[in-house]
Amino acid sequence: MAGKTLYDKLWDSHLVKDLDDGTSLLYIDLQYIHEVTSPQAFEGLRLAKRKAWRSGANLATPDHNVPTTLSERSRGVEGIIDPVSKIQVKSLDANCLEFEISEFTIDDPRHGIVHIIGPEQGRTLPGMTIVCGDSHTSTHGALGALAHGIGTSEVEHVLATQTLQQRKAKNMLVKVNGRLGTGITAKDMVLAIIGKIGTAGGTGYTIEFAGDAVQALSIEGRMTVCNMAIEAGARAGIVAVDDLTIEYLEGRPFAPKGEQWKQAVSAWRDLHSDADAEFDKVVELEGSEIEPQVSWGTSPEMVAPVNARVPDPQEVENASRRGNYQQALKYMGLEPNTPIQDIQLDRIFIGSCTNSRIEDLRAAAAVVKGRKVAKNIKQALVVPGSGLVKAQAEHEGLDKIFIEAGLEWREPGCSMCLAMNADQLGEGEHCASTSNRNFEGRQGFGGRTHLVSPAMAAAAAVSGHFVDVRTLDLN
Amino acid sequence: MKKFTQEKGIVIPLDRANVDTDYIIPKQFLKSIKRTGFGKNLFDEARYLDKGLPDEDCSDRPLNPDFVLNQARYQGGRILLARENFGCGSSREHAPWALDDYGIRCIIAPSFADIFFNNCFKNGILPIVLEEDIVDILFEETAANEGYELEIDLANQQILKPDGEVLAFDIEPSRKKVLLNGLDDISLTLQHADDIKAFESRWQQQSPWLFN
Ligand code: SF4
Numbered sequence: 291m292a293g294k295t296l297y298d299k300l301w302d303s304h305l306v307k308d309l310d311d312g313t314s315l316l317y318i319d320l321q322y323i324h325e326v327t328s329p330q331a332f333e334g335l336r337l338a339k340r341k342a343w344r345s346g347a348n349l350a351t352p353d354h355n356v357p358t359t360l361s362e363r364s365r366g367v368e369g370i371i372d373p374v375s376k377i378q379v380k381s382l383d384a385n386c387l388e389f390e391i392s393e394f395t396i397d398d399p400r401h402g403i404v405h406i407i408g409p410e411q412g413r414t415l416p417g418m419t420i421v422c423g424d425s426h427t428s429t430h431g432a433l434g435a436l437a438h439g440i441g442t443s444e445v446e447h448v449l450a451t452q453t454l455q456q457r458k459a460k461n462m463l464v465k466v467n468g469r470l471g472t473g474i475t476a477k478d479m480v481l482a483i484i485g486k487i488g489t490a491g492g493t494g495y496t497i498e499f500a501g502d503a504v505q506a507l508s509i510e511g512r513m514t515v516c517n518m519a520i521e522a523g524a525r526a527g528i529v530a531v532d533d534l535t536i537e538y539l540e541g542r543p544f545a546p547k548g549e550q551w552k553q554a555v556s557a558w559r560d561l562h563s564d565a566d567a568e569f570d571k572v573v574e575l576e577g578s579e580i581e582p583q584v585s586w587g588t589s590p591e592m593v594a595p596v597n598a599r600v601p602d603p604q605e606v607e608n609a610s611r612r613g614n615y616q617q618a619l620k621y622m623g624l625e626p627n628t629p630i631q632d633i634q635l636d637r638i639f640i641g642s643c644t645n646s647r648i649e650d651l652r653a654a655a656a657v658v659k660g661r662k663v664a665k666n667i668k669q670a671l672v673v674p675g676s677g678l679v680k681a682q683a684e685h686e687g688l689d690k691i692f693i694e695a696g697l698e699w700r701e702p703g704c705s706m707c708l709a710m711n712a713d714q715l716g717e718g719e720h721c722a723s724t725s726n727r728n729f730e731g732r733q734g735f736g737g738r739t740h741l742v743s744p745a746m747a748a749a750a751a752v753s754g755h756f757v758d759v760r761t762l763d764l765n
Numbered sequence: 766m767k768k769f770t771q772e773k774g775i776v777i778p779l780d781r782a783n784v785d786t787d788y789i790i791p792k793q794f795l796k797s798i799k800r801t802g803f804g805k806n807l808f809d810e811a812r813y814l815d816k817g818l819p820d821e822d823c824s825d826r827p828l829n830p831d832f833v834l835n836q837a838r839y840q841g842g843r844i845l846l847a848r849e850n851f852g853c854g855s856s857r858e859h860a861p862w863a864l865d866d867y868g869i870r871c872i873i874a875p876s877f878a879d880i881f882f883n884n885c886f887k888n889g890i891l892p893i894v895l896e897e898d899i900v901d902i903l904f905e906e907t908a909a910n911e912g913y914e915l916e917i918d919l920a921n922q923q924i925l926k927p928d929g930e931v932l933a934f935d936i937e938p939s940r941k942k943v944l945l946n947g948l949d950d951i952s953l954t955l956q957h958a959d960d961i962k963a964f965e966s967r968w969q970q971q972s973p974w975l976f977n
Contacts, residue, residue: 306964307957311939315957317964319975327857329798338951343961346976355796374796374819381798418975425856425880439880441858443887443950451954453961457937489783490850493879523853525879546974554974589783610848614782708855710792717816729787729854735816 293564295461296528297496300436300561304419306453316456319418321448322404323350323391325382326710327423331446332385342389343452349413350386350393352379353403355710358673358700366397375711389449402676402702405429405643409513410676412542416531416558421448426643426726428519431528432512433535434561436496438525459525460494460570463563465501468577473760475653476511477645477724477743479503479575480518481583485593487573492524495571498563499529503577509538510647517644518726521590530562584630584756585728585741587618592728594630596746596758602626621730622738623718631756633740636719638663638670638697638751639733640744642707645724646675648682650744655688656764657748663696664754670697671713673705697751709734722750767889768947772870773916774843777833778907784847785854786881790863794819803859804866808834838911846903847874851892852881861888871917873924875900886940889947891919893934919945 294302306315328350335341342348355375362369367383370376379396386393394401400411405426408414416434421427425439444454464483484491497519504512512529519527529535536555539545546554581595592615594601603615603626619626624633640646640654651674663670672692674680680702683689689699706713707725715721715737724747728739742750749759794806796819809817812834814827828835845864851874852860861884864872870890875897877885885892895903906926907913916925919941924932943950954961969976 304968307960309939309957311942312937313939315954315961317961317968326795330800330858333798333800340951344965372796378796378798415975417972423856423858425854439856441856441861441880441884441887443858443884447951447954450951451958451961452965453954453957455939455950455954489853490876490878493850493876523850523878544977546977550974550977554972557972589785610782617781708787708792710795727785727787727854729785731791731810732787735791735810 292568293566295563295567295569296434296498296530296561297436297461298567300417300419301458303417309455313455313457315453316419317453318421318448319347320413320420321348321445322408322420322422322427323348323445324354324404324422324424325352325378326354327442328385328445329378329381330442331449332389334446335389335449340450342391342449345390347452348391348449349408350382350391351401351404351407352382352396354704354708355379356396356703357711358703358705358713360701363396363701367395372711399677399681402679403643403646403704405517406646406675406679409433410678412539412545415539415545415554416535416561421454425520426517428525428527429513429517429643431516431519431526432509433539434528434531434558436526436528439520459496462492462495462497462524462571462573463569464497464499465572465574466499466503466577467501467574468503469506470503470577470580473745474580474582475743475745476507476514478580478583480515481585481590481593481741482575482580484518484522484590485583486575487522489521489589489591490523492519492522495524496526496528497522497524499527504529505532508649509534510649513647514644518590521726531558582743582746582759584746586622586624586630587615588621588728588730589618590726590728590741592618593741596630596756598630600624600626600628600630633720634666634755635722635750636666636668637715637721638667638747639706639721639723639725640747641671641673641675641705642725643675644726645744646673646679648679650724651679651683651688654744654748655691657745657759657762658695658697658752659691661695661752663751666754667751670751671700671706672697673700674702676702695752706733708732722747722756766887766943766947766949769870769889769891769919769944771916771918772843773914774870775839775841776844776846776903776907776913776915777839777842778846778904779833780848780904782848783850783853786852786857786860787854789852789860790857791817793817795857795859800862801866803863804868807863807867808832841868843868843870844915844917845869845872846900846907847872849875849897851877853878856880858884858887861885861890865890873900873903886944887950889944891917891944893924895932895934899932
């Protein structure tokens with residue numbers, strides 16, 4: 291019999307029972323909760339007079355909807371100007387109180403984007419099953435956990451039963467061999483992967499990311515890669531546990547301590563695919579061939595290397611794909627064959643659960659240091675992923691570097707990643723963004739998003755258009 | 766939960782691949798803490814020419830005449846015909862809530878994104894996967910015939926076309942049962958409460974650090 295994949299192991303260890311209809315009941319160790327996809331779930335519990343099965347297996351924080359300016363944030367929840375947003379954040383507070391769920395409220399120093407604070411606090415642990423009413427829950431797979439997004443009905447289901455009815459996905463291995471070149475980041479890697487397999491390439495699979503180039507990434511880099519597994523259609527992305535994973539977790543507030551730590555570490559050592567495990571699909575890339583990536587269209591698979599040109603739909607054979615390209619270029623206001631580096635930008639966004647951790651901010655700061663934001667850039671936002679990332683960045687003086695260069699230094703939250711708050715693109719504006727989605731209107735009505743790494747966004751900020759970050763001298 | 770048994774209705778063709786949930790219901794409407802009222806903002810950015818705001822009266826907003834939902838022949842449509850990877854992107858259940866609130870009961874496409882597909886069943890909407898060439902034919906026939914209707918029969922897993930042709934479709938038995946009977950998933954799962962408790966105590970013994 292073939293060995294097990296990491297996904298098989300995580301699945302098997304959480305299987306409560308196989309139901310006779312072909313589905314399975316899977317135990318859920320942890321649920322993250324935020325203000326946007328939970329109110330209707332709590333309301334459902336109330337209507338059915340149900341309690342949380344295990345309230346301690348949940349952690350909540352408001353992130354999607356919160357303002358990021360200091361003037362609003364310094365007054366906590368009362369400072370939120372948008373009345374509808376305020377109600378939503380207050381509802382989360384009230385629901386967490388009522389159902390006895392711990393919450394990092396908006397004024398807690400540990401507050402931030404759910405997918406940033408979980409790993410940062412050591413709440414996300416290897417071998418867990420984790421869900422959240424947010425598709426980027428796949429992020430937590432970077433620590434060897436099985437983590438994926440769910441809808442609101444399932445949020446309610448997990449709250450009430452601590453389980454999910456699931457169908458097992460297939461196994462896909464994405465292997466990135468060799469090494470990434472200098473100046474190439476986890477973000478470029480994952481954009482290149484999505485460019486290769488397409489936004490539906492991973493549908494129905496759990497993707498394990500492996501290979502020397504993946505293992506050489508920091509844990510934060512692995513989070514960036516797993517974060518975007520959903521952009522390749524896979525609900526979950528995972529990376530095997532190794533020394534780096536264990537080093538990352540040791541000493542974090544919620545990580546086990548003492549004897550339990552030892553016991554946990556020995557269990558975690560088995561969290562990798564067996565050498566003879568079989569995958570349903572294997573995709574390989576060469577790390578050395580990956581260049582800085584820039585998305586030019588309205589789907590994350592529409593990416594190109596920074597030194598390339600916007601494609602010409604006329605050269606695309608498949609009719610439906612040609613149509614998609616035409617539609618995308620029309621929305622993006624781009625002519626076929628335009629060099630990517632000629633795309634002029636209006637705004638810059640450095641943030642989101644993909645790229646707002648300390649390493650991301652360091653990479654961006656290294657590029658803008660001693661430089662100034664280009665004149666044509668109307669706004670360049672830096673939004674740290676959590677209160678603790680913000681404090682660390684300030685401790686290292688990164689905030690001063692950003693402000694000196696003309697970028698805005700904000701309070702943590704999702705911000706312009708989905709533009710539910712005041713941080714938005716204007717109609718027709720082009721933005722270099724470190725977030726994960728370039729869908730039509732994602733960052734604001736009529737806004738045009740280009741997905742890039744933090745270093746590339748920073749380079750774009752000081753140049754006013756895309757440039758190959760590898761050509762800039764770093765200070 | 767809402768039942769789905771049989772449904773006959775006008776087909777609305779949305780000829781666009783990779784329709785994401787941001788497109789189905791833009792984020793500004795996600796501020797609501799209710800499950801209802803999203804229908805008027807379904808496909809908001811494509812449907813109206815201006816930028817929509819939450820809680821706004823949409824009756825005098827300028828409509829985009831080119832968008833399919835605004836064309837007279839598709840008014841009252843209950844079946845959405847779509848292209849591949851429908852519902853990709855965010856996990857927001859507001860997407861099926863908006864479709865449901867508008868009156869869509871069934872979506873036919875060559876493929877769906879996982880989370881969205883799952884969310885449909887939770888709301889009594891039937892997503893049907895058909896081969897791409899069959900979907901192509903349905904698009905052609907919908908375009909050629911005003912008032913084109915399909916009849917969906919879930920119990921028999923059949924789609925009846927106006928020309929009398931019958932198309933079969935697959936559905937997992939458990940999902941079929943839940944839809945046909947309008948069952949509540951949580952109650953169903955709680956029938957296994959003893960198994961869950963037994964698992965939980967075993968798991969706690971084995972991995973005590975997960976229960977601190
Ligand atoms: S940062 Fe963006 S992608 Fe991440 S959780 Fe927030 S809205 Fe979702």
